[in-house]
Amino acid sequence: MAWLSENGILVGLALLDGLSYAAAVFMVAVGLNLVFGVLRVLNVAHGSLYAIGGYTAASIGLFAASLGAPPWLGLPILLAASVLVGVVLGPLIERLLLRRMQDREPVLQLLVTFALFMILEDLQKLVWGVQPVVFDAPLKWLGTVDVPFGTDVIPFTAYQLYVLPGVALATLAILAYVLRYTLTGRMVVAVTVDREAARAMGIDAAKVTMLTFTVGAALAALGGALAAPTVSLVPGVGASTIVLSFAVVATAGLGQIEGAAVAALLIGLGRSFAVYVAPEFEVVVPYAIMVAVLLFRPQGLFGVAETRRI
Amino acid sequence: MAGTGRAGNVTRREALIGAGAAGASLMLPGGSAFAQGAKPAELKVGIATYLSGPASVFGVPGRQTAEMLFDEINAAGGISGIKVRPIFVDEGPGVDHVVGEYRRLVQSEGVHLIFAAISSADCIACAPLADELKRPTLLWDCGTQRIFEDNRYSYAFRTQANATPEILAALLYLLKVKPDFKSIAVINQDYAWGRDSWDIFRTAMNTLKPGVKISAELFPRFGATDFSTEITRVLALRPDVVLSTSWGGDLDALIRQASDRKLFERATFVMPLAESSLQRVGKALPAGHIVGARGDHWFLHPSPADPERLKRFSDTYKAKYNAWPIYPCFHMAQAVSAMKAGIEKAVAAKNGGWPTDAELAAAFKGLEFPSPTASVRIREDGQGLENQLIGTTLHSDKYPFPVLTDMIVFPAESVTTPVGQKSADWLKTLTPDMVAKLPQAQAFKS
Numbered sequence: 001m002a003w004l005s006e007n008g009i010l011v012g013l014a015l016l017d018g019l020s021y022a023a024a025v026f027m028v029a030v031g032l033n034l035v036f037g038v039l040r041v042l043n044v045a046h047g048s049l050y051a052i053g054g055y056t057a058a059s060i061g062l063f064a065a066s067l068g069a070p071p072w073l074g075l076p077i078l079l080a081a082s083v084l085v086g087v088v089l090g091p092l093i094e095r096l097l098l099r100r101m102q103d104r105e106p107v108l109q110l111l112v113t114f115a116l117f118m119i120l121e122d123l124q125k126l127v128w129g130v131q132p133v134v135f136d137a138p139l140k141w142l143g144t145v146d147v148p149f150g151t152d153v154i155p156f157t158a159y160q161l162y163v164l165p166g167v168a169l170a171t172l173a174i175l176a177y178v179l180r181y182t183l184t185g186r187m188v189v190a191v192t193v194d195r196e197a198a199r200a201m202g203i204d205a206a207k208v209t210m211l212t213f214t215v216g217a218a219l220a221a222l223g224g225a226l227a228a229p230t231v232s233l234v235p236g237v238g239a240s241t242i243v244l245s246f247a248v249v250a251t252a253g254l255g256q257i258e259g260a261a262v263a264a265l266l267i268g269l270g271r272s273f274a275v276y277v278a279p280e281f282e283v284v285v286p287y288a289i290m291v292a293v294l295l296f297r298p299q300g301l302f303g304v305a306e307t308r309r310i
Numbered sequence: 311m312a313g314t315g316r317a318g319n320v321t322r323r324e325a326l327i328g329a330g331a332a333g334a335s336l337m338l339p340g341g342s343a344f345a346q347g348a349k350p351a352e353l354k355v356g357i358a359t360y361l362s363g364p365a366s367v368f369g370v371p372g373r374q375t376a377e378m379l380f381d382e383i384n385a386a387g388g389i390s391g392i393k394v395r396p397i398f399v400d401e402g403p404g405v406d407h408v409v410g411e412y413r414r415l416v417q418s419e420g421v422h423l424i425f426a427a428i429s430s431a432d433c434i435a436c437a438p439l440a441d442e443l444k445r446p447t448l449l450w451d452c453g454t455q456r457i458f459e460d461n462r463y464s465y466a467f468r469t470q471a472n473a474t475p476e477i478l479a480a481l482l483y484l485l486k487v488k489p490d491f492k493s494i495a496v497i498n499q500d501y502a503w504g505r506d507s508w509d510i511f512r513t514a515m516n517t518l519k520p521g522v523k524i525s526a527e528l529f530p531r532f533g534a535t536d537f538s539t540e541i542t543r544v545l546a547l548r549p550d551v552v553l554s555t556s557w558g559g560d561l562d563a564l565i566r567q568a569s570d571r572k573l574f575e576r577a578t579f580v581m582p583l584a585e586s587s588l589q590r591v592g593k594a595l596p597a598g599h600i601v602g603a604r605g606d607h608w609f610l611h612p613s614p615a616d617p618e619r620l621k622r623f624s625d626t627y628k629a630k631y632n633a634w635p636i637y638p639c640f641h642m643a644q645a646v647s648a649m650k651a652g653i654e655k656a657v658a659a660k661n662g663g664w665p666t667d668a669e670l671a672a673a674f675k676g677l678e679f680p681s682p683t684a685s686v687r688i689r690e691d692g693q694g695l696e697n698q699l700i701g702t703t704l705h706s707d708k709y710p711f712p713v714l715t716d717m718i719v720f721p722a723e724s725v726t727t728p729v730g731q732k733s734a735d736w737l738k739t740l741t742p743d744m745v746a747k748l749p750q751a752q753a754f755k756s
Binding site: 010013014016017018020021024121125129130131132134136139140144149152154155156157160227230231232233234235236237240241271272275276279280282283 | 363366370530533539540543558562566
């Protein structure tokens with residue numbers, strides 16, 4: 001308690017950092033988890049969709065800025081670019097590749113998405129090159145917020161404090177609402193729980209699968225687009241993102257949407273506190289949390305243990 | 311003819327013996343035409359560089375420079391009349407891949423020289439291979455000082471400086487321009503370079519200015535894109551100086567995020583590799599911060615040995631690739647220059663005859679060759695002696711990114727660990743009068 005009273009303000013700062021980081025991680029992991037829930041495919045190419053979303057948003061944003069577009073327009077551009085990537089690439093990948101792999105061994109599915117990841121990485125280099133790309137107009141437009149720190153203040157960007165957590169919360173709420181209270185959402189849940197039974201009840205499982213994958217792809221792209229104003233997009237950004245997303249998904253339990261939010265929060269806060277208390281462990285904290293959870297709950301925090309079907 | 315035991319007028323036995331001998335000549339070290347001293351039809355140069363992954367921000371400009379300079383050499387008739395051809399291999403997949411590629415380049419492609427590499431780990435693996443396969447190898451960009459301090463090689467040479475002078479020069483500059491700093495925080499990438507460069511800086515700092523408080527040692531993941539937590543921590547700690555030896559997308563993101571959150575207003579940044587990021591981050595990097603270039607590489611060098619040479623190099627690169635050359639371009643230019651000078655020296659030593667691999671390797675020892683800004687000498691231990699340029703950022707109307715002013719060009723010998731000594735020991739012998747003896751700073755000239 002003595003430590004907490006002395007370092008209370010630092011804990012507050014760490015919470016702010018952790019929340020913002022968790023929001024960014026959640027945006028990528030939730031799409032991955034949604035896709036796994038319905039398709040039962042751990043989509044490695046999700047990392048590429050993240051990168052392509054970021055690059056597309058940055059390109060459109062920079063093009064708009066070159067035409068004299070106002071900086072606030074950058075925010076809707078981030079969203080529009082994500083939808084564009086999802087709508088173009090999502091159905092294409094699902095129809096041409098994943099649908100053909102549906103009844104194959106999980107290992108084969110994983111390998112195919114890995115191959116797709118490699119192809120998209122090269123495609124990304126062909127289109128955007130290897131030099132870092134950045135589009136920070138929306139972040140600069142929103143400015144900074146001074147957070148009191150004793151007699152001092154610590155500037156945070158409003159984008160980091162409000163936009164990232166706000167979009168993450170909105171995404172969680174919309175997904176939870178759609179899945180629970182709309183017909184389409186219930187069809188998605190039905191296919192997730194039992195594909196055969198859902199089809200027997202007249203649900204077009206193929207259509208639901210394509211829709212879900214498209215939404216998942218758009219969420220990955222939205223994660224990248226939201227990151228674009230704060231990070232430099234470089235080759236390899238998708239790979240590093242997908243590894244962390246896997247940690248979140250494994251911690252949450254495969255297919256768990258709310259679980260992904262809690263796991264992202266755990267990992268975000270854990271990493272943030274590590275920087276403050278023991279920075280040498282910063283890199284390993286997300287994975288240490290994952291291992292600790294999986295040791296006691298192999299199905300993840302919110303996963304449900306399944307009996308194997310013979 | 312099948313089954314007759316003859317292929318034309320050659321028996322199967324003779325053919326097998328011939329094939330075996332040919333295979334052995336490929337597999338054995340020194341099996342190239344060079345080893346025999348015969349003049350090759352073309353000079354093949356294997357070049358290991360990053361063509362994929364985050365380090366391709368250096369690797370691709372390096373490759374572009376090689377292509378540009380090889381074309382120039384060929385347009386001028388080649389080296390000693392021989393055309394040169396680069397064969398690029400990607401360092402992206404890792405050390406094992408590069409080692410495999412090195413062997414393939416020598417044994418299958420029959421390359422005459424190898425330029426390896428950007429990654430220090432790749433150089434550490436390739437230098438012994440150079441001796442094993444007896445193939446002259448120029449270490450063109452990697453920074454680890456350990457290679458020639460821990461071992462001696464006959465076929466491996468470095469055509470630029472190493473981490474010790476690159477980091478020491480930045481510290482000396484800091485001590486010169488901000489002698490009263492009392493605390494420092496470090497934000498480095500969590501891999502060998504990030505850790506090793508901090509060790510060099512800290513060792514030298516503890517020797518030259520003991521008692522500086524180390525406020526924080528932060529090592530975010532290599533390839534990290536979000537530094538907000540590290541920045542908050544440093545903002546709260548308020549150190550006088552922030553050191554970062556990061557590079558590429560990591561450094562760009564750190565600079566932008568630190569700028570957005572006004573960290574540059576609270577601390578002086580020291581960034582020994584930031585010359586390579588200036589054009590990308592633009593004026594997000596404010597004036598008044600310390601920047602280095604892993605050598606004396608700067609297209610606006612204040613006192614180049616041959617101004618026309620630097621201008622030609624910089625302008626040609628800019629016209630071809632729409633960007634000013636950054637330090638890996640200069641490093642590649644030095645390797646190409648060393649190759650040309652080395653071959654010409656070896657050919658001259660044989661009175662116009664073509665050298666063997668061993669004779670060519672011997673030519674690199676003590677070789678002095680021109681760089682775009684000055685000249686580089688390869689010492690007897692294989693290490694290149696290269697000047698170091700450190701400056702302070704300045705915003706000028708002439709360029710859409712920060713330029714450098716108050717530049718100090720450190721003579722190579724003054725900041726390089728002497729032959730036979732190890733950096734960790736030598737840095738502890740430095741004395742504060744080094745700072746007083748530094749060359750005069752040179753201002754940016756528009």
